[in-house]
Amino acid sequence: MTLGAPSSSPSPSPSAWEGRAPAGAVTLPVTLALRDTLAGGLREHRKPDTLPAPVQALRSAWDELVAPHGFTAWGERTSRQLLADALAALERRPLDEWRRVFALVPCSPVCRGELLSRQRASLVYMLRGRTNAGYEPAELLLSGAWSVDPLPPAPEAAPVIEETPVARAWRQVGETLATDGKAGLVEQLTRNVRPVALEDGHLVVECVDFAAEAWLHVDGVLELVRQVLRMLGHAGVRLLRIDVSPKLEATAAPSVPLHVAPVAPPPPARPAREARVPLAAADVGVAAHVAFFAWTQEERLSVYPNAMPQPPPPGWEEWYRQALAAVGGDEGRLRAAWQAYLQDDWARGRKPVCPAVAFIVADVWQRHVPGQDAPAAPAVAPGPALPDTQAGHAWGALLKRVDAAGKPYAAKQLARLRPALDGTMLLLEAPDRVGAKWFDEEYGHLVKAELAGLSDGVKDVRFVAPGGER
Structure with a gap:
């Protein structure tokens, strides 16, 4: 059985409806409502609440029982023709019977468009349509002529996960930045920074390593997060420095994505700094000068474990660009210069020990670049001399x-x-x-x-x- 086109015959005129006796299955209140509607004339309704009460109930039944299963809902506006179709349908069958019909529509392969017609049943077709054999769809559904399948059980609602205040503040920071067009920054923050606690209105955060910590300072990300938190009603942000002691340390919370608020599991143990491998610039999505500074601090703390971590000195990015060009783009020579600087007696006597701000002075870092006194390679013997002819x-x-x-x-x-x-x-x-x-x-x-x-x-x-x- 396939869907046929809706009947093209015009709807009964209001005068024909007035002289028609109510069907026995239609209740008296519905009949009176229909007569009141017809007495005032059919018109378009722009809002559902202006429809006659029986039509409102019919509309609610369709949107409740049919529309949620992929069928087109009954729109806000109801045309004169649709109103006439609805009134005629309610004269043929009571509302309770239409509810039974509507409940069967999503279960019917014919109505779902899975047979030859390949078309889903519409509201208009269900109210006034006819099959090629002249039957009403409602009649075929109620009689069992159209097979019906059981509806699949509704999916269970996802469990509500309680959101901690720390996770909520971190999520709100991410949502604010993403709304401002900084989705890429949110992704980097999710990978490289994790919230730890709320203290005195400040959100305490921790970086995964020194490269991420340098990135927060150099690129101004930490200040941006502070401004967002203040806008959200918090006092600001505090950065928890990475502990460089050889003991095992525990974090207060795992990495929490900025757009998800899971329940915080028990804090896992984190290995000591010696067990961590510094990330390269490509691993954390930071600039080369940031990654190089993070490496210098890792080296400094490996030589002097009790030294305090330092932020990049002013002008670090420009110095890195010029110094890298001076050594022919070979960052290995700059790394060797920093390692030699860490062993320099003069640098060890600085307070704090071996500061980066002293290293970037021109006559300091340049004298530590190795290989400057290497003789030139011997000249290659020229080929045979060509005659001057x-x-x-x-x-x-x-x-x-x-x-x-x-x-x-x-x-x-x-x-x-x-x-x-x-x-x-x-x-x-x-x-x-x-x-x-x-x-x-x-x-x-x-x-x-x-x-x-x-x-x-x-x-x-x-x-x-x-x-x-x-």
């Missing part, structure tokens, strides 16, 4: 073109040949006939291809043995 000049230009084409080894091998000119022919003399043949087979096509770019009158090239033999 037209042939030598042409051959030299040709060798430069071969080298510039990315074939330095070929140019080095070809430089062993002695050039000579025979008109517009460049003769290249090999040690013997076998050598001439080998050079021709290995490099002949390359030399001839580069020869086309010369403009000194040489048109062709030939590899020959001593005496001009080929």
Whole structure:
């Protein structure tokens, strides 16, 4: 059985309705309401609360029993035609019967559009539609002519998870930043920072490592979080410094995403600093100068465990950019300079010990860069000298073109040949006939291809043995 098109016959006129006796199944209040409606004339209703009470009840039944299962709901506005269809439907069947019909609609494969029609039943079709055989859909549902399936059980509501004040404050920070278009920043905060406690109105947070802590300071993220918390009614934020003692330490709370508020499990134990591996810049999504500073502090605290962690000094980012350029982009040389600085007697005598602000002074870090006194590499012996002739000049230009084409080894091998000119022919003399043949087979096509770019009158090239033999 397939869905048919709704009947195209016009709805009964109001006069026809007035003279029609109420059906026995329709209750007296419904009949009176219909007559009152028809007496005032049919009109469009923009709001549901202006509909006649029986039609309001019919609308509520559809939206309650059918619409939640993927069917189109009864809209806010009710046209004159839909009102007429609803009134006619209520004359044919009482509201209770329509509720039974509506309850069967989501259970019917025909109404769900799973058979030949491939169309879901609409409200209009259910109220005044007919199948191709002339039957009402309601009649087929109530009689069992259309099969029905049991409705799947409604999904259980997710358990309500209690949100702690710490998690709530952290979530609100994330929501505020995300609303302000900083979703990427929220993601980095979720990975690298975790809330610990609320103390005197301050949200206490802790970083996962020194790189994240440096990122909070250098990029101004900590100040931004402080401003958001104050806007939310808190006093501000406090950063819990990473403990560098060799003892095991416990965190007050695990990492809590800014957009989720789970129940805080028992605090897990965290390994000591020596067991942690510093994250690279790519691991935490921070800039290279931030990651390098975090590494310097890790090294400093590994040499001097009782030293206090330091924030980056003013101008650190600009210093890093210029220093990296000065060492040819080799950060390894800057790392070696910092390690040498940590062993410098002068640096150890600073208070605090080996401060970064003293290291970035030009005459300090530069003198610690290793390898500055290494002698230059010995010069490579030049190839055979070319004769100061037209042939030598042409051959030299040709060798430069071969080298510039990315074939330095070929140019080095070809430089062993002695050039000579025979008109517009460049003769290249090999040690013997076998050598001439080998050079021709290995490099002949390359030399001839580069020869086309010369403009000194040489048109062709030939590899020959001593005496001009080929």
